[in-house]
Amino acid sequence: MSWAWENRAMLAGYTGQHLYLALTPVLIGLVISLPLGIACARWKWFYPPALTASSVLYAIPALALFIFLIPYTGLVGPTQSLTLIIPLALYSLATVLPNVVDGLRAVPEPVRQAATAMGFGPLRRLIRVELPLAVPVVIAGLRVATVASISLVSVGALIGIGGLGYLFIDGEQRDFFTTEITVGLLLIVLIALAADAVLVGVRRLLTPWLRGREVGTP
């Protein structure tokens, strides 16, 4: 552990980079999947093709996507992190989109009708009634996407943009320096748990009405 202490500045740097590389795609995925999910929930015919497209993207291996993107975004220079962020954003989109649609569809029909009958226009109803009620399901999707993204960033180490993943490559090249590999692993697990805890906290904050009847996930 003295190794970790001596290299704490480097570890902090990689941790920060890792978080940036993992969370930016999730945020992009959320920002795209919200309007897309709203469209899918409103126009039913639109959902199957959108879902198929995002699933196909999800099926493409990360490494293949990196290689496909390298000619456009490069391995060095100002756009290098996009080589990693774009594929991860697509994965996040594929994970979060179904949850946005499911969350909106789970709004009980009487609630929707009551809102309409009371004089909510479509937009106001969406913002004030439907989206707030979809929050728990959307955040459940975000949790999966976040943990997956944090884990996937390390694959980026293969192309030199990998946050804490660097420690695995470096450890391997230094004759299997297990301390470095273990520390990298522990840090990744730790930030995954922390990010998940933050999301649970956000959900609790946004859904005070669920307090006292929470079911399933902690």
Next chain:
Amino acid sequence: MITFERVTKRYPGGTVAVDALDLEVPAGKTMVLVGPSGCGKTTSLRMINRMVEPTSGRIMLDGRDIRQAKPAVLRRGIGYVIQQSGLFPHRTIEDNIATVPLLAGWTKAKARARAHDLMELVGLEPGLARRYPHQLSGGQQQRVGVARALAADPPVLLMDEPFSAVDPIVRASLQDELIKLQAELHKTVVLVTHDIEEAIKVGDLVAIFHPGGRLAQVDSPERLLGAPVDSYVENFLGFDRGIRRLSFLPAAGLTLDDDAVIEVGMPVADALRACKQSGAPWLLVIDSQRLPLGWVSPADLEMLPAGARVGGEALTPYGHTFSVSTDSLRAALDATVLSRTGRAVGIDADGRVAGVTSYDSLRAAIHAADEAAAEAGQGGPARDGPARGGPARDGPARGGPAGQGAPG
């Protein structure tokens, strides 16, 4: 006032939900739309606030075509209560109730104050204001639904099967409360139900629909029960409409027998003479305050020694009573049927004995009411007769089924 003028709703598949409906809902009255499923009653209701647009015809609200207003604006002036309450799960009770006032631009403080007033009006504890809907019982949620619909004080209230998701006891109390509320607020209410009993109980007017969206009959409940236009309506009303109709006739129309009432302490000989004179098979013994004690028969009296006085003990219980001033003929009939002596005790507002019934007196009262109805003729619904608004309309809750076996 809401007026349907030749309103038809035809769906793309060709199904006709509502067929050339002409219907007038007078201001301040409760109109109940009732019929089997698929009869177009809910579609008709939803056309009033433009949740469904008619294919042809038009709907007027106080003389204005409802299509002149934007749907969202129109709807803020029309309260809406839905089955399962449709409360917003993510909003507290007070915020749910304050929804329409807030949409209409009231300040938060004013809207909240209004919500608290309404909670009181519909009988909700103030402590529930900060709770969420799922923390309330079904009956409480439905009360919140009614409060929310009334929040902006709309002149019109639409209720879509509002009480069908709660158990029968809660349902009955919610119905009573709606009647009470309506006596106070005089909203123009349109209520949809499949339950004819509910329609008869809460409606000033009842519209019975045929399957396929045609109107079978619109009338006051007592006229429906008294004069259904065809066998469809008659079947829909159920087998005991003759008995149920009596709910709308006041017990005050009964001629009560006072000769068969004797005071405790009367010499037995006098009592026997009273018996012979009135020909009554039973005498009601009362105390000096005219409170009932029980029944005694001539045979019982004859077993007493000569010179004795009528005692207050060993009497046949007087059973259920009915209130002459507030109960209906149905309550009087029910009390008579349940009585071991075939007679029931009518009491006045102070609980003192006004007299006793017999089947003869009931028959005479029903006959007189029919005569009066025939005289009033086809002059439209005359609804202000019997006392309304109290739970007394169907008589006090009783154990036994009243009047079964009586032909409908």
